[in-house]
Amino acid sequence: MRFERREHRPLALVIATPLIAVAAALAVAGVLIALAGAPVFEAYWKILVGAFGSKLSATETLTRATPLILTGLAAAVAFRARLWNIGGEGQFYLGAIATAAVGANLTAGLPGAVQIPLLMASGAVAGMVLLLVPLWLRLRFSVDEVVTTLLLNFVAILFVSMLIDTVLKDPLAFGWPQSEAVERAARLPKLIDRSRLHIGLVVAVAFAFIVHFIQSCTTFGMRSRAVGLNPKGAIFAGVPLGRTLVLVAMLSGGLAGLAGSIEVLGVKGYVTTDLSPGYGYSGIVVAMLANLHPLGVVLAALFTAIMFVGADGMSRSLGIPTYIADVTVALSLISMLVAVFFTQYRVRR
Amino acid sequence: MNTLVDILASAGLWAAVLRIATPLILGTLGALLSERSGVLNLGIEGIMTFGAMVGWLAVYNGADLWAGLLVAALGGAVFGALHAVLTVTLGLSQHVSGLGVTLFASSIAYYVFRLMVPVSGSPPTVEPFQPINIPGLSDLPFIGPAFFTQTAPTYLAILLAIVLAYILAKTPLGLAIRMSGENPHAAEAQGVNPMAMRYGAVIAGSALMGVGGAFLTLSAFNSFFPTMVQGRGWICIALVVFASWRPERALFGALLFAFFDGFQLRLQTALDGAVPYQIFLMIPYLLSIAALAVMARRARVPQALMQPYRRGER
Numbered sequence: 001m002r003f004e005r006r007e008h009r010p011l012a013l014v015i016a017t018p019l020i021a022v023a024a025a026l027a028v029a030g031v032l033i034a035l036a037g038a039p040v041f042e043a044y045w046k047i048l049v050g051a052f053g054s055k056l057s058a059t060e061t062l063t064r065a066t067p068l069i070l071t072g073l074a075a076a077v078a079f080r081a082r083l084w085n086i087g088g089e090g091q092f093y094l095g096a097i098a099t100a101a102v103g104a105n106l107t108a109g110l111p112g113a114v115q116i117p118l119l120m121a122s123g124a125v126a127g128m129v130l131l132l133v134p135l136w137l138r139l140r141f142s143v144d145e146v147v148t149t150l151l152l153n154f155v156a157i158l159f160v161s162m163l164i165d166t167v168l169k170d171p172l173a174f175g176w177p178q179s180e181a182v183e184r185a186a187r188l189p190k191l192i193d194r195s196r197l198h199i200g201l202v203v204a205v206a207f208a209f210i211v212h213f214i215q216s217c218t219t220f221g222m223r224s225r226a227v228g229l230n231p232k233g234a235i236f237a238g239v240p241l242g243r244t245l246v247l248v249a250m251l252s253g254g255l256a257g258l259a260g261s262i263e264v265l266g267v268k269g270y271v272t273t274d275l276s277p278g279y280g281y282s283g284i285v286v287a288m289l290a291n292l293h294p295l296g297v298v299l300a301a302l303f304t305a306i307m308f309v310g311a312d313g314m315s316r317s318l319g320i321p322t323y324i325a326d327v328t329v330a331l332s333l334i335s336m337l338v339a340v341f342f343t344q345y346r347v348r349r
Numbered sequence: 350m351n352t353l354v355d356i357l358a359s360a361g362l363w364a365a366v367l368r369i370a371t372p373l374i375l376g377t378l379g380a381l382l383s384e385r386s387g388v389l390n391l392g393i394e395g396i397m398t399f400g401a402m403v404g405w406l407a408v409y410n411g412a413d414l415w416a417g418l419l420v421a422a423l424g425g426a427v428f429g430a431l432h433a434v435l436t437v438t439l440g441l442s443q444h445v446s447g448l449g450v451t452l453f454a455s456s457i458a459y460y461v462f463r464l465m466v467p468v469s470g471s472p473p474t475v476e477p478f479q480p481i482n483i484p485g486l487s488d489l490p491f492i493g494p495a496f497f498t499q500t501a502p503t504y505l506a507i508l509l510a511i512v513l514a515y516i517l518a519k520t521p522l523g524l525a526i527r528m529s530g531e532n533p534h535a536a537e538a539q540g541v542n543p544m545a546m547r548y549g550a551v552i553a554g555s556a557l558m559g560v561g562g563a564f565l566t567l568s569a570f571n572s573f574f575p576t577m578v579q580g581r582g583w584i585c586i587a588l589v590v591f592a593s594w595r596p597e598r599a600l601f602g603a604l605l606f607a608f609f610d611g612f613q614l615r616l617q618t619a620l621d622g623a624v625p626y627q628i629f630l631m632i633p634y635l636l637s638i639a640a641l642a643v644m645a646r647r648a649r650v651p652q653a654l655m656q657p658y659r660r661g662e663r
Contacts, residue, residue, distance in 0.1 A: 002660070003439075003659070032457075032460065035464075036464050084444050137638070137641070141642045141645050142645055142646060143590075143638075143641045143642055144590070144641075146391065146444055146586075147583060147586050147587050147590075147637070147641060148638050150583050151580075151583060151584075151587065151634040151637050151638055152638070154631075154634045155631050155634050155635060158627040158631045159627070159631070162625045162627035162628065165625060285452065288445060321459070323456055323457075323459040323460035323463060324460055326452070326455075326456030326459070326460075327453070327456045329452070329456075330449060330452035330453035330456050331453060333448075333449045333453075334431075334435070334446075334449045334450075334453060337435060337442075337445060337446060337449060338439065341439050
């Protein structure tokens with residue numbers, strides 16, 4: 001058996017790929033649910049009900065999707081240029097803590113319309129800085145960024161934990177380690193009353209379109225894709241590798257930092273070390289599920305959010321461990337990889 | 350100053366160093382073997398988690414401790430096989446496949462654990478490996494309690510490092526593995542099957558990772574809890590670079606790393622809150638990054654690492 005590169009990629013196949021992948025993942029997850037002794041179809045039905053069954057659950061799903069869109073975009077833009085940014089989680093936390101620190105100490109008292117953009121920018125800058133360090137290590141010392149970005153996640157979370165234990169500790173939090181809060185005026189307006197859904201969702205979707213525009217219509221977008229497709233060829237063709245990668249890192253780290261910032265401004269108003277249930281890591285899966293396409297990221301983030309929010313509900317009613325959501329998402333990633341392969345290759349005997 | 354000397358002079362520190370190093374030695378050897386054949390395996394964090402869980406579960410259900418390690422090795426091998434199919438046969442991105450394997454292995458470990466072990470106040474425990482006093486040597490003052498009262502898997506890990514160093518450097522099999530990682534086309538021309546070498550190395554390496562994880566639940570601790578691998582897998586990936594892809598240096602690197610880790614723990618207790626504890630916890634990660642920056646340039650990377658091999662295609 002051998003594989004042969006396809007001359008043409010049928011459009012129908014490309015569109016069907018993610019659907020086939022998700023269906024395959026759900027089938028395997030179904031086996032695991034059945035092994036746990038639960039009815040499979042009812043379990044999937046409960047996931048949908050858990051994710052969309054009420055106004056509360058539907059808004060919760062969209063609230064969950066918001067940071068996933070941004071961390072997914074962060075991973076997608078980096079991976080496109082073969083910059084392996086696995087540090088989304090750390091960038092998320094650093095963005096969050098920068099927002100809380102600046103909001104509580106520097107911009108307090110300013111009107112919301114001024115404060116909010118400033119705070120988002122500070123979160124984005126913090127995320128950028130955290131990714132520029134490993135990029136510098138790669139360009140200067142040729143250290144593979146996979147491990148460094150990953151190790152920096154642990155450092156960033158410990159750093160945040162230290163800050164909210166000491167200098168940024170909220171004295172009114174009854175001894176709980178949480179940061180000082182941003183002002184009411186700096187909080188993001190709600191999209192729907194009496195829910196957690198905030199305007200950050202609109203911002204996140206807008207960024208998906210902005211990134212799509214950047215990638216398809218600007219020189220930088222073209223260069224970043226060229227670097228990803230064929231680094232040596234790109235350098236030969238005159239693409240400035242270092243400068244392109246710095247811009248890619250700023251965009252990627254900035255988006256992940258922005259995700260943390262928006263989560264603070266939209267949901268809690270302050271930072272704790274459980275602000276993210278792994279949004280940075282899930283963002284990587286989201287990006288892969290979307291096949292690194294910025295608009296696909298929105299759909300992939302929605303799918304992931306449905307799985308996580310829906311699995312909570314299913315777990316409560318059927319007693320299946322909620323970890324089935326993580327298993328399904330991981331399986332989707334693997335089957336997506338395989339599915340994408342078969343859009344590019346065909347089997348020859 | 351006195352506290353520093355006291356810490357360094359305690360046999361407890363040195364005994365802890367060997368204990369902390371054991372999962373790192375096993376994991377690093379596993380990652381190293383795989384990379385030597387040309388395949389990066391970022392699945393290590395998840396494979397260690399799965400090994401920790403499944404080895405523990407076997408013993409919890411009545412298996413012998415050694416059988417538990419064997420089960421962990423088999424569990425690791427299964428995920429290694431998955432990674433090999435994705436990266437060797439299909440030639441997918443080794444980075445992304447490894448991350449997928451990590452996510453899959455760790456989430457399924459948590460899922461199965463929750464299914465098999467009902468939620469309770471205190472986690473259920475097993476009787477772990479007991480320290481073995483090596484006759485004669487363990488009676489030596491200081492050196493005895495520090496180095497010769499470890500559990501069996503620790504001695505095994507050190508032995509494996511020596512064996513793997515020998516296999517890679519001196520045997521035809523080692524040469525075939527190294528050629529597959531350096532130049533698979535040349536290897537093929539010499540009658541070596543690089544695909545088979547890569548499969549074997551990834552699967553055997555993943556088995557070692559599984560055992561490294563099981564050391565945590567069957568020797569260092571006696572129960573399983575989520576996130577217990579705590580980034581050790583990623584440290585192993587860094588240690589491979591630090592070791593320049595050489596098993597004997599991997600042993601040294603893991604011990605050095607474990608020394609800093611054991612030392613900071615004791616320093617933290619000695620200083621008693623004068624410095625935020627998070628600073629100490631950051632040290633291992635910062636140290637890994639520093640080690641990478643220092644070693645990455647000098648290290649001899651296997652030339653075909655991360656390059657998929659397809660017959661007749663260059």
